[in-house]
Amino acid sequence: MVRGLYTAATGMMNQQQRMDIVSNNLANVNTTGFKKDGVVVESFEDVLTLKVNDNNMNTHIGKMNLGVKTGVVFTDFNQGSFMQTHDPFNIAIQGEGFIGISTLDRNGNIVERYTRDGSFVVNNDGELITKDGHQVMGQNGNIVLGHGDVRIDGTGAIYLNDEYIDSLRLVNFDKEDIIKLGDNLYNAREDAEALEFNGQILQGYLEESNVNTIREMVDMINIMRTYEANQKVIQTIDDTLGKAVNEVGRL
Template sequence: MIRGIYTSASGMILNQKLMDITANNVANVSTTGFKRDVAQVESFRNMLVYRIYDKVSSPDNAIGYMSLGSDVSRIVSDFSQGLYIKTDEPLNLAIRGNGFFTVEMPNNQGTQQILYTRNGAFTLNSRGELVTLDGFYVLGQNGRIVLQSGGQVRIDEQGNVYQNGRLVDRLRVVDFQDKQLLRKVGNNLFEADALSQPIPFSGKIIQGYLEGSNVNSVQEMVNMISVLRAYEANQKAFTIQDETLQKAVNEIARK
């Protein structure tokens, strides 16, 4: 009976985590370049259950294996392509295919940190440097990209940045062999660890477009309903076992 309470409790905790992940996806349904999160669920190690004080059981008194519930083992990102949003803004860029824009952000130690994003909503700061809407520097092959104010900007499919017909730089767009090694940090940014293997970019850059979120709001709402029902089922099972245990202690044990 206690095992059943543990199992029901773990199911409630699991579904609470799933609800948090789903709610975060729904909250970012309109976030440019957002990649939805998916939880990988893993059951606890099965335990071999034995009978005690039972003369009719098998020689070793073994009943079978029992699991004590499950939990979220890891959260991974779904890197499938989002829908394209046409803006006609020359500094709005979208990536067709796999790949990430490279940005530079100051960290807590006062140094610059290299991060990656699919959000191509860029602008210019007061110094004419190409930056994200959060003010992080967009990097090219030669470092930070600096443009003149008012000049005509054209960016081709390979990421070459031209202003008034002159080549300024080429966007540093990279891809990774295993994208699941990337970790979400900050506002729609990814961090690559030491095991991440960069590979050449094979996609295309589309100027005047943004990539929308790949969250399907209808599917996420269906997931939310399923998680809520599973939580309620575990809660009901927990309550029934708790009431049964209470009755066993307060009524049966007195006789």
């Protein structure tokens, strides 16, 4: 009976983790280029159950499951919808791939991160940066634009008044080699091998989040119901144990 308490408790903890992921997805439904997260639920390994007799003879009575756990949290990289902005510094990636961004780590060292959020702006020095102030990387370093008409073609080549300036640093990785960091940035594993970029750049567009609000809300309702069901199991077992201790002992 106490084993049932632990099994129901693992179900409640798992649903709480799922709720955190769904809540984060909903919070980023309007975040440009955001990719939603999902979770794979796994059961603990079954254990062989024994019945111990008074004569110390053990009898096999089958296997018992010890509950569930969060197996893998994964990122869904399905394409989001495109929103036209007519802003020449806004770009969207159609297909797979990422844009290289220059950031600083905790020690102040320059490190390369990646994003699909193409809502870029130009600072006072004419540099192309993200909304958070990170430098957008080109093939020749940071991208510096002057005054004039900016055109970015499908390959990421940047032209100022029809004069070639630089090309965006566009890369791709296997999904298992890319890690979500937060702030719409990704990091590649140390042993990750960069793949050839085979997407297309759309100037004047932004990629919207791939979060389906209705589906996430349905998942949230199901999570709450499952959590409550496990909660009722714990309450029932607790009441039964209480009667066993307080009432059966009086007989």
